[in-house]
Amino acid sequence: MHRCAWIYLFVFACAVLPAQHGEENPFDSHEALTEGRLLYRTNCGVCHGMEGRSGRGARLAVREHRHGNSDAELFRIIQNGISGTEMPGLWLDEDSIWKILLVVRTFEQNAGDACELQPGDAEAGRALYFGRGGCRGCHTIGAEGGKLGPDLTYIGLNYSRDQLRIALRDPARDVAIRYRTVRVVSADGRAEGVLLNEDAYSVHMMDPAGRLRSFLRHEVESVRKPGGSLMPAYGNFNSVEMDDILAFMCTLRGPEAAQ
């Protein structure tokens, strides 16, 4: 092939062919970011927070994302979701996903240490967690603990101290869909747990013992979803104890840290 033809092909490829899917974000304009913000607000903000500082979903204002950091990895996560978590894949075209990723990158620029280790004594906090706090009855760290509440293995990566303080003092303020409370009253008594599923004829829960229970609506007296959380509010911790347990929770950044 004539040299000019090679040059032509190269220029053509650069000008016409789209960026290889999954390699690098082809967008970087202000307009794309503006559109991305709208997309983010509707598709992501409810769980991740409008500024990526978390809420129900993972904190995005971090320097390193747990499931991957490259454009390609984050694209796949937004497109396909993360199995085994509440993160769904988004039914969006590729351009929209790239524009959302632009927004996520702006959050990273604001990333600080999500959860400050100080003040507080993490060891004292650990004692509280496993002792008087009774937290392990419902929460898992690594392979240890109860199943009713959210897994806390990575909690120190995803939430700030302020968010954790609110979660401890006022757990009902924002309850993730997966942890909504359901209360069933039947001839056998009252059952309470987190709602796993329901339809027109049945309701399904995990009770505090971790048992999966199912009820037929026509066999029970009432099914209520009272809102709120099954987690007690920890108003009885004094300020020192609160600092201690927050310091401990901030150390929880993966299975190794949880040892």
Place this chain on the structure above:
Amino acid sequence: MKLLALLIAAGATLGAQVTVEDIRSDPERGEDWLSYHGGYEGWRHAALDELTPETVGDLRLKWVFQARMDQKFETTPLIHDGVMYFTVPQNDVYAVDAETGRGLWHYSRELPPKLIACCGEINRGLAMHGDKLFMATLDAKVIALDRSTGRVLWETEMIDYSQGYSGTHAPLVVKDKVIVGVAGAEYGIRGFIDAYDIATGERAWRFYTVPGELEPGNDTWSGDSWKTGGGSVWITPSYDPEANLLYVGTGNPGPDWNGDVRLGDNLYTDSVVALNPDDGTLSWHFQFTPHDTHDWDAAQVLVLVDREFRGEERKLLITANRNGFYYVLDRLTGKYLHGREFVKQTWASGLDDSGRPVLLEGKDPSEAGTKVYPMVAGGTNWMSPSYSPLTDLYYVTCREGASMYYKGPADDHQPGTRFWGSMFMNEETNHEWYGAVRALDPETGRLVWEHKLFQPAWAGLLSTAGGLVFAGAQDGWFKALDAKSGEEKWRIQLGGPILASPVSYESRGRQHVAIAAGQGLFVFALP
């Protein structure tokens, strides 16, 4: 002897041919299901009466066809001469034995890697005529398949799909033409509906749902906004052979949620257009939602009924629209006769004498978000309603609830990219949503009965001569209701959301009911 065998073979083949008269009279016979609505009138009513409120309790699952897919299964199967034909989302087609579900042939379509489909890569079904099946494809082609083999007989490009166009609805055969429209109003398309010669695939006419320069109606668009005006066609039209009029429901204007860049009524979006199927000329139009800013496409099945209206025999077109109102029109003239809301709506104080909505203040999308009933998916949507001549009731799947409507910039449209003008959000409102199957008096729209559903449903309805209405639900329940009272008579859990409309047919003398759910096509009959 050889000649006799040939004649018998030819006779057998001819006997299996499907004619336009077969399609027209299908609702009276009931043993087949030859077109998307089961007849031109859009009734989705089966003239079979083996299943009744008394017998349906014994209905059993007969067979299931599992198809691999990762998209929504919205197909309506067609049945003729003992064979069922249906599409799966990404434009594959199957022919199976209607008695056993065993596969006979499979057409696999290779689609381009990047399709442009706002709401999933889906397909709602086929049309049938002679020895052919017709399908609109996600890459904006119309294809004809040999009904015996699945071989492609012809393929015609409607338009370049990369500009945001796609084909999703089941085509309709009228006379010697197959009628197909395009989806894509979320991508700044200019919508149209086409007619193709059933023998050759050659295009006979095109009607643009957004009028071009100097055409009547173009002045309802500010500036050049008509060029990206939307007005998609993504549900199968209805047809009145006597009046020779084709009734086409049209989609939303683009951009969806920002009307500032397309001032005016934006004809013929969110409308019904009545077309002459011979040449595509417009006879009349009626617009349900002028200058829509909530994405309330008129992509509902239009039901044609001849009945009394205020003491006078009329030829009516009835429809429950996505905008929350039920309408009665004279289908020969397009004259508005009556309307009333059939779900909660908070955007209009009512309809004026011409059927135009009387708008309430402050219901447009806003930057901060505006809560409006009905939700963005509407008081109902594309799923089929049903009309039963036995009960003289109109049955419709209802969606009760609001959305938050947001407004954003919409200035720069690039072909093939999203042109929405911001967004909607349901997270803040969906806790109060619910669904219902409702039976309405066709003359007044008055509620006769209601069967509540746990969630707003995406499943259509089938009424039968046995006095039943079959309905599906988002939570996977498929049900039979008493057509007179709405009382539930039978149900089965199908293990996946039902996003399709049921059909009924006869095989070996027994009435069968078929519905797509999850990734399976389920067929039921009495033991």
